[in-house]
Amino acid sequence: MxxxxxxxxxxxxxxxxxxxxxxxxxxxxxxxxxxxxxxxxxxxxxxxxxxxxxxxxxxxxxxxxxxxxxxxxxxxxxxxxxxxxxxxxxxxxxxxxxxxxxxxxxxxxxxxxxxxxxxxxxxxxxxxxxxxxxxxxxxxxxxxxxxxxxxxxxxxxxxARVAPVARDDKAQRFTPVLDYMRAHLSDRIRLEELAAVAGLSPFHFLRRFQAQHDVTPQQMLMALRLHAAKRFLAAGETPARVAAATGLADQAHLTRAFVRRYGVTPARYRRQVRA
Incomplete structure (x- = not known):
């Protein structure tokens, strides 16, 4: 290659x-x-x-x-x-x-x-x-x-470990937040929305989320958007349509963000996985 x-x-x-x-x-x-x-x-x-x-x-x-x-x-x-x-x-x-x-x-x-x-x-x-x-x-x-x-x-x-891993109740609190992000990838999500899902005040939520995941909610949202973009591209969607479906500004924004995370352009990724 x-x-x-x-x-x-x-x-x-x-x-x-x-x-x-x-x-x-x-x-x-x-x-x-x-x-x-x-x-x-x-x-x-x-x-x-x-x-x-x-x-x-x-x-x-x-x-x-x-x-x-x-x-x-x-x-x-x-x-x-x-x-x-x-x-x-x-x-x-x-x-x-x-x-x-x-x-x-x-x-x-x-x-x-x-x-x-x-x-x-x-x-x-x-x-x-x-x-x-x-x-x-x-x-x-x-x-x-x-x-x-x-x-x-x-x-x-x-x-590997194969026994069920005990999950921290505090960590479990953010599972609905991640589900909410995945369901609203194309939306402009506000901090208050995510905090409400978690049942916390906005900046208390932000501090707890950062401590749990080692990233901000915005960084997590972008990671989820780009992972969803991979699925859309693998299914044959064009980069322009993928950008719109995942809440990115345009195809150029998708390309920049995709390369920074995966090392290939969206178009190249689409060709590789569909070859």
């Missing part, structure tokens, strides 16, 4: 997505990034992958993390994160994004959860996972893909 020099800060930066044939709820991703810094975004799925070269720095769940070569990266759904190179030459990595119900179906175990975001002391497993991700990218037969997916999930299982 050629780079996207008109949008990246460095000609070596490149990123590519793929949706597998015959298996929904999964997105494959591979990238080599030198200068680009990804703004906070979410995939609403488990983000599982391996750093193959270089070191990545990313903020996740309120903490900074470093992922060196042959490290495994494990992100839980609905948690915003960033990403940038920690080393001068950037970093190369592969990821698979698996929706929770798909992961439960493949593994036969519900309630997967990862306590740590990076495992950097299991090099043999990391290299095996990287090879499986490369094979998944190349797989064109649905049966071959599903067989490789099963192997990938089984190889990752030792690093």
């Amino acid at each position: 050629q780079g996207v020099p008109e949008h990246f800060d460095h000609p070596s930066d490149q990123a590519e997505f793929r949706h597998p044939v015959g298996r929904g709820g999964i997105e494959l991703y591979r990238a080599e990034i030198v200068r680009h810094a990804f703004e906070p975004h979410t995939h609403e799925a488990f983000g599982l992958g391996v750093v193959e070269r270089g070191v990545e720095r990313f903020r996740y769940a309120g903490s900074e993390h470093l992922a060196p070569p042959d490290s495994i990266v494990m992100m839980n759904p609905d948690i915003l994160h960033t990403g940038r190179a920690e080393t001068e030459g950037g970093w190369r990595y592969r990821m698979i994004y698996i929706e929770p119900d798909v992961l439960a179906e493949v593994s036969g175990e519900p309630h997967w959860w990862f306590s740590g975001a990076v495992v950097d002391n299991d090099r043999t497993r990391a290299r095996n996972l990287s090879a499986l991700l490369a094979s998944l990218w190349q797989a064109r037969e649905p049966l071959a893909f599903d067989s490789l997916l099963f192997q990938f999930v089984a190889a990752l299982r030792p690093h």
Whole structure:
């Protein structure tokens, strides 16, 4: 894949997505990034992958993390994160994004959860996972893909928790807020609306939301808008219509925001996942 020099800060930066044939709820991703810094975004799925070269720095769940070569990266759904190179030459990595119900179906175990975001002391497993991700990218037969997916999930299982995770009642308070945001992506949402959903005063809500999610409500709303934009684009909608449906000012606004979070333009993403 050629780079996207008109949008990246460095000609070596490149990123590519793929949706597998015959298996929904999964997105494959591979990238080599030198200068680009990804703004906070979410995939609403488990983000599982391996750093193959270089070191990545990313903020996740309120903490900074470093992922060196042959490290495994494990992100839980609905948690915003960033990403940038920690080393001068950037970093190369592969990821698979698996929706929770798909992961439960493949593994036969519900309630997967990862306590740590990076495992950097299991090099043999990391290299095996990287090879499986490369094979998944190349797989064109649905049966071959599903067989490789099963192997990938089984190889990752030792690093997962599968018992139900106790959720903080305070955190639960914001679930309706996120649902409200998703239902009103194209609206101009006011702080007072979100606070009312949470049953708090406006700035008390803002402080609590920031403490819980490590981002402001506006940052979360933009992440949800861009994630919805991915779904619309994958379904074949044009960038202009997607911009309108997700509350962005215009197609140019969508393009800028999309590149900052995912490393590709909306049009390129649409072509990649529909190829």
